[in-house]
Amino acid sequence: MDxxxxxxxxxxxxxxxxxxxxxxxVGYILQTGVLLSMALVGAGLFWTWLRTGRTALxxxxxxxxxxxxxxHEARLVAHGMFGPRLLxxxxxxxxxxTPFVRVGASVVYFAGVLKNWKYTLFTSIVLIVLTYSLFLx
Numbered sequence: 001m002d003x004x005x006x007x008x009x010x011x012x013x014x015x016x017x018x019x020x021x022x023x024x025x026v027g028y029i030l031q032t033g034v035l036l037s038m039a040l041v042g043a044g045l046f047w048t049w050l051r052t053g054r055t056a057l058x059x060x061x062x063x064x065x066x067x068x069x070x071x072h073e074a075r076l077v078a079h080g081m082f083g084p085r086l087l088x089x090x091x092x093x094x095x096x097x098t099p100f101v102r103v104g105a106s107v108v109y110f111a112g113v114l115k116n117w118k119y120t121l122f123t124s125i126v127l128i129v130l131t132y133s134l135f136l137x
Contacts (some may be wrong), residue, residue, distance in 0.1 A: 018113060018114065022106075022109050022113075025105060025109070026102055026105065026106070029098065029101055029102045029105055030098060030102060033094060033095065033097070033098025033101065033102075034095065034098065036091075036094050037091040037092070037094040037095035037098070038091070039091070040087050040088070040090045040091030040094060041087070041088050041091035041092070042091075043084075043087050044057075044084040044085065044086070044087030044088035044089075044090075044091065045057075045084070045088065047083070047084035047087065048084040048085075048088075051084065057084070057085055057088060059085065065134060065135050065136055066093065066096055066097075066134040066135070067134065067135055069089065069092075069093065070093055073086055073089050073090070073093075096134070099130065100127075100130050100131070100134065103123060103126050103127045103130055104127060106123045107120060107123045107124055107127055110123055
């Protein structure tokens with residue numbers, strides 16, 4: 001619905017309604033990302049505890065960016081090495097991608113719904129920086 005044709009009071013009400021919808025969407029994105037991450041890490045740690053009697057995972061992930069991290073896990077799965085570590089790593093990946101998805105949704109919202117090009121530009125810059133940081137070591 002084009003809010004430019006609405007009376008002034010109605011236009012402000014419509015914009016507040018759109019903002020509330022975006023706030024709810026952002027809340028759901030963040031909540032879903034965190035809860036899914038917790039569930040995956042918790043399931044992985046529980047599986048480790050069932051196998052070994054302890055919840056410690058002994059491995060290092062230093063010198064990897066997110067892409068290397070995900071590709072390493074995909075290679076392990078391709079070789080049939082599915083285990084608790086994969087669940088924990090999927091949880092970590094999910095947690096790392098949650099803010100990325102949130103900013104991506106904001107770019108779509110600012111460009112597609114509000115058609116606010118200034119906020120679209122600023123949020124796109126944040127998205128570019130986040131994307132770049134995912135590929136740093």
